[in-house]
Amino acid sequence: MADPDISGTTLTAREKDRILQLATQGRTSNLREVLQSLAETKGRTVGQLILEARDGLGLGITHRAAETNKHAVIEMICEDLGFPPGTRLAVLNDQGPAGRTAASIAAETNSDAVLRALILGGASMLITDFFHSLPIHRAAMYQNTLAMNVLLALAGPANVGINVQTASGQTALHLALSRGDTMRAGYLIRCGANVELQTAAGDTALHLSIPLWTQDNDDRAFNAMMHAYFMRIIDAPGSGPNGKANLRIPNNGGRSAGDIALETGQLKAFNLIRAFGG
Numbered sequence: 001m002a003d004p005d006i007s008g009t010t011l012t013a014r015e016k017d018r019i020l021q022l023a024t025q026g027r028t029s030n031l032r033e034v035l036q037s038l039a040e041t042k043g044r045t046v047g048q049l050i051l052e053a054r055d056g057l058g059l060g061i062t063h064r065a066a067e068t069n070k071h072a073v074i075e076m077i078c079e080d081l082g083f084p085p086g087t088r089l090a091v092l093n094d095q096g097p098a099g100r101t102a103a104s105i106a107a108e109t110n111s112d113a114v115l116r117a118l119i120l121g122g123a124s125m126l127i128t129d130f131f132h133s134l135p136i137h138r139a140a141m142y143q144n145t146l147a148m149n150v151l152l153a154l155a156g157p158a159n160v161g162i163n164v165q166t167a168s169g170q171t172a173l174h175l176a177l178s179r180g181d182t183m184r185a186g187y188l189i190r191c192g193a194n195v196e197l198q199t200a201a202g203d204t205a206l207h208l209s210i211p212l213w214t215q216d217n218d219d220r221a222f223n224a225m226m227h228a229y230f231m232r233i234i235d236a237p238g239s240g241p242n243g244k245a246n247l248r249i250p251n252n253g254g255r256s257a258g259d260i261a262l263e264t265g266q267l268k269a270f271n272l273i274r275a276f277g278g
Contacts, residue, residue, distance in 0.1 A: 202251035247278025
C-alpha cells in the first residue's frame with residue numbers, strides 16, 4: 001500500500017470543499033484569494049489547484065459554475081487569474097463525470113450566461129462526452145432555447161457541430177424532433193442543419209416529423225405552422241431535384257417519409273410531400 005501524501009502540496013478534503021463552495025456561490029473575490037493563497041503555500045499554480053479541486057462525483061469548479069449559472073466564475077478564470085492560453089483552455093475544457101465539460105452542463109441547464117463566457121473565453125464546443133454528445137445535442141434534447149441561441153449565434157453552426165451525430169446517429173435536429181419540438185428544429189434548419197442525415201434507424205428529419213402533423217387537428221394556426229415547417233425541410237439544401245432535400249430517402253425498413261405518412265393516415269403531410277415529388 002502506498003504511503004499517504006504528507007508533503008502538504010495537495011489539497012485537503014476541507015480545502016477542496018471550500019473552493020467548490022465558493023464557486024457554487026459565485027463568490028469570485030473570495031475564491032480568487034483562497035486559490036492564490038493556497039497556490040503560494042503549496043508551491044503550486046492556481047491552474048493546477050483548480051483542476052485538482054473536485055467533489056466526490058468528480059465535478060470541478062467549472063462544472064459547479066455551469067450547474068448553478070455562476071458565469072462570474074468562468075469570467076474570473078478567463079480574465080482575472082492571468083493564465084497563459086494553454087492553462088486557461090485546459091481549465092475551461094476540463095472533462096468531469098461521463099466526459100462532460102462545463103459547456104455540456106451549461107447547455108443542459110440552459111445557463112446561457114455561462115455558455116457565453118465559455119465561448120468568449122475560447123472553450124471548445126466540440127468536445128464530446130462518453131455518449132458522443134456535444135453541448136448542442138444537450139440544448140436540443142432539453143429544449144433549451146437560450147442555450148441553443150448562444151451556441152449558434154455566438155460560436156456559429158460549424159463550431160458547435162450542428163451536423164455531428166451521437167452514438168445513435170442523432171444530430172441536434174433529430175433530438176429536437178424526438179421531443180416534438182418543431183420550433184427549435186426549424187431554427188436548426190435555418191442555421192444549416194442537414195435534413196438528410198439519418199439516425200441509426202435510418203430516419204431523416206422528415207421521417208421524424210410525420211407524426212407531429214396530426215391529421216385530426218383542425219386548428220388553422222397549427223396547420224399553417226406545420227405547413228411552413230414542412231416547407232422548410234422540403235426547401236432545404238440536399239441531394240434531391242434542384243439541389244433541394246431528397247424526400248424519398250428510405251429508412252432501415254425501406255420506407256420513405258411519404259410511405260409512413262400514407263400508412264399512418266397523416267394525409268396533410270402525405271399530400272404536401274407528394275406535391276413536391278416525395
